[in-house]
Amino acid sequence: MIRVDGLTKYYGAHAAIRNLSFAIESGEVIGFLGLNGAGKSTTLKVLGCVLLPTSGRVAIDGFDVTKDPHEIRKRIGFLPDTPPLYDEMTVGGYLAFVAELRGVPTAQVAQAVAEAERKTTLTEKHHDVISSLSHGYRQRVGLAQALVHNPKLLILDEPTGGLDPAQIVEMREVIRKLKGEHTVLVSSHILSEINQICDRYVVISAGEIIAQGTEEQLSLQLDSGGAIEVDVKGQATIAIDLIRNVPTVSDVVMVKLEKDFAQLRVQATSDVRPEIVRALVKADVDVVRIDRASGRLENIFLKLTQGRDA
Amino acid sequence: MRTVFLITRRELGSYLRTMSGYIIIAVMLFIDGLLFNAFAVPGPAKRSSEILADFFTVTSGVTMIGAVFLSMRLIAEERQTGTLALLYSSPVKDLEIVLGKFLSALLFLMLFFGFTLYMPLLVAAYGKVSWGHIASGYLGLTLVGSLSLAVGVFGSALNKSQVVAAVSAGVMCLALTTCWILGKATDRPFTELVMGLAWWGHFDPFRQGLVQTKHVAYFALVSFLALFAATRVLEARRWR
Structure with a gap:
């Protein structure tokens, strides 16, 4: 699903990420781990076609991010660290706008919105104005916009950020239910928030991958058996x-x-x-x-x- | 084209759902009405066509300033709130983002023009005016609005802060205005060249009821260049 080879991104003279290489297969739920400032968001923005890489090759579903970003954008749902919400819109209106923007045929928009709201348990909030929602619900609306067009790949940047423990459990449940339907790449700097939903982990530090694998493999990699x-x-x-x-x-x-x-x-x-x-x-x-x-x-x-x- | 329409519809909805758009229009109408009464109407034995021309003069100034304020939020606010990531990660071309936003602001500005119609109608009620003159004047106003909004979109694309975006657009509009004065102070062959850059010289025929292709072309060209530059800025931001 994703092939990243030698990905590097500079902001001016500062390298946010350096020579990253990893691969993700279809259907996997991958935890992208790293402390704040490690380069997680930059990597996810490149995968989400928000930023272009300085060098390296990134292919998603066979398409290159620099050559065919449009094709990739049709296949991904991206939730940035701050949910991209228009506060003055209602939940339903916003999701309908995003669905149409992402190419859902007009006749199927209502159904796509209802499905996204069902998956993220937002159905009751359909008519609510986004500015009136709590942080937890805003985060869910952010997730709903990422999956409203039923993309193959979901890129979620810190979806549990700023949520209280109960909301984290709820969000984890929502993401867990997406397993199987989508390939999911989810980032966090707090491991306990995502360690129950991921099949595999990519650990990034100071812009470089320092480990990747299952929990078991990481443990072995760390201290040769542990x-x-x-x-x-x-x-x-x-x-x-x-x-x-x-x-x-x-x-x-x-x-x-x-x-x-x-x-x-x-x-x-x-x-x-x-x-x-x-x-x-x-x-x-x-x-x-x-x-x-x-x-x-x-x-x-x-x-x-x-x-x-x- | 569908995407442009979608963005235009959302932006227009945003103007209509929030107070900022209404406040800007209300202030513009108030100032326009005030200037109409203070400068356009008074004067010894003025003809209706002269009052109408003066109305278009004051309204063009109000339009330009109002357009700067209407456009300052268009892209800068998206960057400020992080919603630009939604557009960037969707199958939308940068040109479509710019066009959608520009058109929404232009349509909203036309709402303002609609509310100003009572002034030419008052002139028509108490005097004799040509409907062609009114149409020509409003076409000119639309073109001035188009130019100012395009420059405003460019300023908004350049800056994250809406205030700085408004100041940048204001300075660019001021430069396009003062070329008229600067042109008068220069020697030939620069006089015509510098004066040709100023929007005022191209608007003057419209306010007097004349529509000439070369003047339409000027506004279309400057608007195109500003929107093209805004598109380039959005594209460049992906590489940063």
Whole structure:
């Protein structure tokens, strides 16, 4: 669906993004991650044909952004970080205008608007003037305008920005429902807001891609398999010896010891949780919990971007 | 063409749904009425055609200033509020954006012309005027409005701030006005060239009831150049 090769964008002498390369397949939901100022919005603006690249090649659905921007614009829905809303219009009037602007035949506009409102749970707000809406609803209208013409690709720049926790959950649900119907590229600087809806992540820092892949792959990329936390009941010394004998385990340390409970941290070059469980159970050591210590995406993201973004 | 119509319709709706358009028109009508009473009507034994010509003179000035204020928001506001991204990411050509906005402002300006009609009708009621003279004058006003709006759209495309956009357009319109004075101060062959740039010389025949192709061509050319420049500015912004 998207092929980006060596994408660079300069603002004057400042390079906002440098030599980005990635690919996104149809139907995927991709999280585009980076701290503020990392270059996310610039990249998405280029993909949304709002800006033209300084160099590099960007192809969407087989069309080049510099040669066939019109063809691309027909196939994408773009929600910028600030929803592009005309405050004086009603929700229905605005969505009808956008639908017609994006080439929906006049006879089908009402149906397209109703469908977009249904997907974003805006039906009740059809006659409301946009200026009277809350921030959460404004964000939804922004999303509705991006999908009113049923595009193949949805580019959403921080769709959860400025929303309260309840609104974030609602917005996440809306985006989750779009999965399968559209390819979705969604950016955020707060991982917890999107980590439940994405298939894959592209992490950008200071204008460069520093990692990409699934949560699992990012974790492996970060610390070659990652640390594993094991909670055992009693017999901590035996457990440490047993785990040390598991292949690819390089180190085991006791993090916490309380009465008959011990927490161990295991370093390994691959995911050896099944092997650890088998070894401990075989020796009658009670395993209370086992998990990837750095498997939480928030930790991965922070570690990846640490020290890179000023 | 459908896209131009869509943008025109939305912009026109925006003028009619918000107070700013009505305020500008109300102020323009007030000033125009005031100037009509102060300058066009008074005078010893004036003929109806002279009153009418003077009415078109004062209305042309009001039109030019009003057009600057009507056009200042057209593109600058879209950049300020971030809605330009909607147009940029839609299958719309930059020329269509510029034309749509220009036409909406021109139609709104024609609404103002409609409200000024009572003044020529008053002259007709108390004297004798040619309907051709009135038509010619309003054609001239439309052309002055077209030129000023096109320059205003260009100023609006150049700037993010509406105030700066209005000032830029105002300066450009002032330059096109003062060429008339500047031309008088220069020697041949520059006199005709500099004076030819001024809009006033080209409007004068219209206000007197004469329609000449060369003067229509002047307004059309300057409007075209300003709109072309505005389109180029929008295109260039994508590369920034």
